[in-house]
Amino acid sequence: MEAVRALLPTLRAGIQELLHPGEGNLNGPTLLRFGLIVLPLVIIATNLVGACAVLLIANFVVPLPSPPHLGHVRLVNAIAAAIYVALAIGLGILAGRRALLRLRTWLSEDRPATPAETRLMLRAPLRLFGVQLSLWAVAAGVFGALNASFDSANAVRITAIVALTGLVTASMSYLLVELLARPAAARALAHGAPQRLLVPGVATRAVLAWLLGTGVPVAGIVAIGLLALGGDHSTTRHNLGISMVALGGTGIAVGLLAVTVAARATADPVDSVRRALARVQRGELDVRVPVYDGTQIGQLQLGFNAMVAGLAERERIREAFGTYVDPDVAQRILAEGIDLAGEQVEVTVMFIDVRNFTGFAERTAAAGVVAALNRMFEQIVPIIHAHGGRVDKFVGDGLLAVFGAPRRQPDHADQALAAAWEIARAVRSEEGLRIGIGLNSGTVVAGNVGGAGRLEFSVIGDAVNVAARVEAATRTTGDTILVAENTARLLRAPHPELVERSGVELRGKRERVRVYAPAR
Numbered sequence: 001m002e003a004v005r006a007l008l009p010t011l012r013a014g015i016q017e018l019l020h021p022g023e024g025n026l027n028g029p030t031l032l033r034f035g036l037i038v039l040p041l042v043i044i045a046t047n048l049v050g051a052c053a054v055l056l057i058a059n060f061v062v063p064l065p066s067p068p069h070l071g072h073v074r075l076v077n078a079i080a081a082a083i084y085v086a087l088a089i090g091l092g093i094l095a096g097r098r099a100l101l102r103l104r105t106w107l108s109e110d111r112p113a114t115p116a117e118t119r120l121m122l123r124a125p126l127r128l129f130g131v132q133l134s135l136w137a138v139a140a141g142v143f144g145a146l147n148a149s150f151d152s153a154n155a156v157r158i159t160a161i162v163a164l165t166g167l168v169t170a171s172m173s174y175l176l177v178e179l180l181a182r183p184a185a186a187r188a189l190a191h192g193a194p195q196r197l198l199v200p201g202v203a204t205r206a207v208l209a210w211l212l213g214t215g216v217p218v219a220g221i222v223a224i225g226l227l228a229l230g231g232d233h234s235t236t237r238h239n240l241g242i243s244m245v246a247l248g249g250t251g252i253a254v255g256l257l258a259v260t261v262a263a264r265a266t267a268d269p270v271d272s273v274r275r276a277l278a279r280v281q282r283g284e285l286d287v288r289v290p291v292y293d294g295t296q297i298g299q300l301q302l303g304f305n306a307m308v309a310g311l312a313e314r315e316r317i318r319e320a321f322g323t324y325v326d327p328d329v330a331q332r333i334l335a336e337g338i339d340l341a342g343e344q345v346e347v348t349v350m351f352i353d354v355r356n357f358t359g360f361a362e363r364t365a366a367a368g369v370v371a372a373l374n375r376m377f378e379q380i381v382p383i384i385h386a387h388g389g390r391v392d393k394f395v396g397d398g399l400l401a402v403f404g405a406p407r408r409q410p411d412h413a414d415q416a417l418a419a420a421w422e423i424a425r426a427v428r429s430e431e432g433l434r435i436g437i438g439l440n441s442g443t444v445v446a447g448n449v450g451g452a453g454r455l456e457f458s459v460i461g462d463a464v465n466v467a468a469r470v471e472a473a474t475r476t477t478g479d480t481i482l483v484a485e486n487t488a489r490l491l492r493a494p495h496p497e498l499v500e501r502s503g504v505e506l507r508g509k510r511e512r513v514r515v516y517a518p519a520r
Contacts, residue, residue: 038180039177039180042173042176042177042180043089043128043132043173044089046132046169046172046173046176047085047088047089047132047169047173048085048089049169050136050165050166050168050169051081051085053165053168053169054081054161054162054165080142080143080146081143084139084142084143088132088135088136088139091131091135103117103120103121103124103184107184107187112190113187113188113190117188118188118189121181121184121185121188122185122188122189124177124181125174125177125178125181126174128173128174128177129170129171129173129174129177132166132169132170132173132174133166133167133170135166136162136163136165136166136167136169136170137163137166139162139166140159140160140162140163140166141159143158143159143162144158144159144162164216164219167211167216168211168216168254171208171211171258172254172257172258172261174208175205175208175209175258175261175262175265176261178265179261179264179265182292182293183292185292185293186290186291186292189291189292189298189302190290190291201295201296202266202295202296202297205262205265205266205295206262208258208262209255209258209259209261209262209263214255265293266297269289269292269293269297269298269300269301270297270300272289272290272301273289273300273301273304276288276289276304276308277304280308280311285308285311285312285315286312287308288305288308289301289304289305291305343445343446343447344443344444344445344446345404345405345408345443345444345446346404346412346441346442346443346444347402347403347404347405347412347441347442347443347444347446347459347463348402348403348404348412348413348415348416348439348440348441348487348490349400349401349402349403349439349440349441349442349444349459349463349464349466349467350384350389350400350401350402350403350416350419350420350437350438350439350467351398351399351400351437351438351467351468351470351471352380352398352399352401352423352435352436352437352471353395353397353398353435353436353471353472354373354376354397354398354433354434354435355433355434355435355436355474355475356434357396357397357433360372360433361397372433373397376427376433376435377394377399379423379426379427380399380423380426380427383419383422383423383426384401384419384423386419387403387415387416387418387419387422388403388407388409388412388415389401389402389403389412389415389416389419390402390405390406390407392457392458392459393456393458398471400464400467400468401416401419402446402459403415403416403419405444405446405459406446406457411492411493412441412490413439413441413487413490413491413492414490414491414492414493414495416439416441416487417439417481417483417487417491417495418493418495420437420439420481420483421481421495421496421518423435423437424437424480424481434480435480436471436472436474436475436479436480436482437471437474437480437481437482438467438468438469438470438471438472438473438474438481438482438484439467439470439481439482439483439484439487440463440464440466440467440470440483440484440486440487441463441484441486441487441489441490442461442462442463442466442486443461443463444459444460444461444463444464445459445460445461446458446459463486465508466484466486466506466509466513467484469506469507469508469509469513470482470483470484470506470513470515472506472507473501473504473506473515476504477501477504477515477517479501479517479518481517481518482501482504482515482516482517483498483515483516483517483518484513484514484515484516485513485514485515485516488516495518496518496519497518497519498516498517498518498519499516499517499518499519500514500515500516501515501516501517
């Protein structure tokens with residue numbers, strides 16, 4: 001009793017792992033103990049049921065002609081059956097345990113399986129199926145030969161009964177062992193599945209289920225019918241009715257069990273993929289499904305994991321892309337691809353620069369300079385985005401922002417001035433830094449610029465150059481914000497009064513550009 005109680009935790013964990021394979025409820029050594037307990041029970045149960053089925057079918061379902069000394073014949077068959085069943089079960093258990101013991105090193109060390117161990121694990125149910133089928137084929141030959149000494153007609157029927165029952169027993173055992181092997185298969189396939197199938201596929205499972213539920217019972221009914229049509233006097237109407245009811249009922253019961261096992265073997269992994277897919281649709285990209293099927297379903301599970309890993313990698317790239325590239329530009333490139341032609345669009349350009357940055361950098365450590373600039377930009381960039389603009393580029397201690405491209409803004413001038421006014425109020429003395437802001441509006445070419453595989457979405461045109469010159473003029477006038485006349489002309493929304501700064505010349509411009517500053 002103590003030994004049984006000691007095994008209960010292993011059995012509970014094993015059953016839980018069968019219900020949810022691949023979730024790590026069993027380590028390798030525990031999984032080995034679970035297999036050594038459960039596998040012999042399955043082999044014993046299926047073969048005992050098969051042996052009992054042979055006796056019932058032979059004596060009650062398909063009555064055989066009564067040879068002389070019927071009692072002696074039944075006694076000999078019963079003794080031979082008991083001896084053979086004991087030997088067959090022992091050999092079957094030995095074969096199953098041998099397959100597990102060949103995997104003992106892998107399971108005991110609790111490590112990833114090698115390709116050879118993966119193949120051995122996936123093919124274990126098929127090998128056991130072959131062993132049991134061979135044993136039942138030998139049984140059919142042995143009992144056929146044994147009964148041939150009493151009655152040759154009986155020998156043919158006994159051989160057919162044993163062979164068909166053995167086929168059903170071995171097939172059912174294969175489906176059950178494959179189900180029980182799920183936890184070990186999940187561990188073996190955790191690091192990838194073979195490129196080609198190593199076991200019978202989904203179609204073979206369906207054929208086995210048909211064979212158990214339909215093929216064998218119908219074959220038995222057809223055989224009995226042929227005997228009756230052939231003039232076999234032992235097949236009376238009463239016997240024929242009993243045979244058909246018994247075989248039909250057996251087909252219903254065994255068929256339901258076989259179809260249920262085969263259907264679950266296909267539906268469970270598909271359902272796990274469906275549940276994982278629903279989580280992916282909700283944005284969870286860390287989802288993985290356990291791979292525990294060696295058929296096409298396992299390749300589907302593996303393909304799903306590879307797909308989700310690719311989506312997660314794409315999301316990481318998109319997030320990194322959005323960190324280094326303006327979100328509007330990133331969205332446009334991802335949606336429309338790369339277009340090097342560019343397009344003409346009217347925009348308002350904002351230049352921001354730090355005054356006396358050279359002196360600040362000279363007296364401050366490099367790490368402190370970078371930290372101060374980052375703190376300043378953390379204040380500026382959200383304001384630009386809030387007003388529909390985008391940061392075109394960071395230029396050392398300053399930046400270039402654009403309102404009106406790539407996303408169109410009919411009120412780009414008003415939004416740019418509102419952003420500049422808010423930035424001027426928000427950016428106070430940051431480590432002794434002061435900024436100048438220049439605004440100018442005009443037609444530019446917006447598009448991808450670069451070459452040799454390196455591109456940058458930017459705006460090019462005289463309006464950009466004028467904005468830079470307007471910002472530089474703030475050093476002369478002492479204003480924080482200067483607005484070029486092109487921008488002032490486009491303003492429609494209420495804004496602070498603008499005062500012209502006369503006598504300001506923009507470096508490099510032959511024609512005079514009038515500039516304005518918000519009234520203090």
